[in-house]
Amino acid sequence: MLTIAGRKFRSRLFGGTGKFSSPEVMKEALAASGCEMVTVALRRVDLNNPADDIMSVLDRDRYLFLPNTSGARDAGEAIRLARLARASGGGEWLKLEVTPDPRTLLPDPIETLKATEELVREGFKVLPYINADPILALRLQDAGAVAVMPLGSPIGTNQGVLTRFQIEIIIAQAQVPVIVDAGLGAPSHVAEAMEMGADAVLVNTAIAVAGDPVRMARAFAMAVEAGRIAYEAGLGSVSKDAAPSSPDDGLGFLR
Amino acid sequence: MKVLCNGKAQEIAPGTRVADCLRELGLEASSVVVECDGKILTREEYESHELQDSSVLELIRFVGGG
Numbered sequence: 001m002l003t004i005a006g007r008k009f010r011s012r013l014f015g016g017t018g019k020f021s022s023p024e025v026m027k028e029a030l031a032a033s034g035c036e037m038v039t040v041a042l043r044r045v046d047l048n049n050p051a052d053d054i055m056s057v058l059d060r061d062r063y064l065f066l067p068n069t070s071g072a073r074d075a076g077e078a079i080r081l082a083r084l085a086r087a088s089g090g091g092e093w094l095k096l097e098v099t100p101d102p103r104t105l106l107p108d109p110i111e112t113l114k115a116t117e118e119l120v121r122e123g124f125k126v127l128p129y130i131n132a133d134p135i136l137a138l139r140l141q142d143a144g145a146v147a148v149m150p151l152g153s154p155i156g157t158n159q160g161v162l163t164r165f166q167i168e169i170i171i172a173q174a175q176v177p178v179i180v181d182a183g184l185g186a187p188s189h190v191a192e193a194m195e196m197g198a199d200a201v202l203v204n205t206a207i208a209v210a211g212d213p214v215r216m217a218r219a220f221a222m223a224v225e226a227g228r229i230a231y232e233a234g235l236g237s238v239s240k241d242a243a244p245s246s247p248d249d250g251l252g253f254l255r
Numbered sequence: 256m257k258v259l260c261n262g263k264a265q266e267i268a269p270g271t272r273v274a275d276c277l278r279e280l281g282l283e284a285s286s287v288v289v290e291c292d293g294k295i296l297t298r299e300e301y302e303s304h305e306l307q308d309s310s311v312l313e314l315i316r317f318v319g320g321g
Contacts, residue, residue: 016321026319041320042288044261044313050281054317070320084315087295088288155321182321204321 004177005125005146011035013224016204023057025213033217037064068095075115082119096128105155109136120144132163137170151182156205158185161192171197187223194227256308274301287316
């Protein structure tokens with residue numbers, strides 16, 4: 001079973017709550033995904049729609065909330081969002097995101113490390129969203145991050161695991177759980193990440209914008225489970241040369 | 256007097272407290288976090304914290320996100 005910062009998770013699929021067509025669809029899709037941890041963001045209240053409150057839709061006994069710092073462009077903004085999240089009753093868990101460039105939404109490694117150091121001091125359980133940089137992953141682990149969240153490909157792109165080589169190194173080196181996050185657009189992508197030995201994956205867009213988000217959530221859950229079982233079962237080695245599956249011997253009667 | 260609430264200027268009566276403001280806007284206190292002039296208020300402070308002229312109020316809550 002997956003353990004992060006002393007908390008156990010039966011499901012290795014974490015869900016995002018953005019981009020769903022309605023709160024009802026989100027609720028049903030998250031239930032179908034089997035996930036036990038969900039990300040949420042912080043924004044100004046829409047004063048024209050004061051009753052629009054995600055907290056009234058999601059059951060907090062069922063899901064651990066992982067507030068993110070999306071929208072932060074530097075460490076200072078991320079720390080401010082983190083403190084607001086905690087004051088909102090979001091708890092100590094935090095997905096740290098620092099993305100200065102709106103075009104790529106790639107995370108700033110230096111600001112992410114700075115913010116991690118401060119937020120760990122303040123008692124947060126920090127899960128930093130990072131580019132798939134093995135050295136940075138180790139630095140964040142040393143700084144007290146409880147997990148690292150390397151990206152498969154940029155947020156919302158559904159391109160899959162483009163960072164395979166680096167993620168393999170991160171998984172091989174990390175002492176903390178590795179959660180592949182961002183860009184996982186199809187069940188095959190999460191299966192790939194899990195087969196590589198990722199501890200978990202986080203999926204939002206691919207489920208939320210699917211034609212049928214509830215069925216897609218189920219498909220992702222199955223792929224995560226399949227990938228994990230395959231990893232635990234031990235995959236065969238990869239070779240460039242063919243090796244027959246049928247015996248070489250016993251063909252004398254043909255020639 | 257005027258305060259800036261979520262980026263918009265609002266006219267309020269002197270002596271208005273944060274909790275009054277939330278009630279006026281139809282917001283459950285438990286569903287928002289309030290930052291006033293850069294300081295995060297605890298929920299207990301909503302009833303006692305009096306807004307000043309030109310106070311900058313940010314009303315924040317959780318929304319869907321990834």
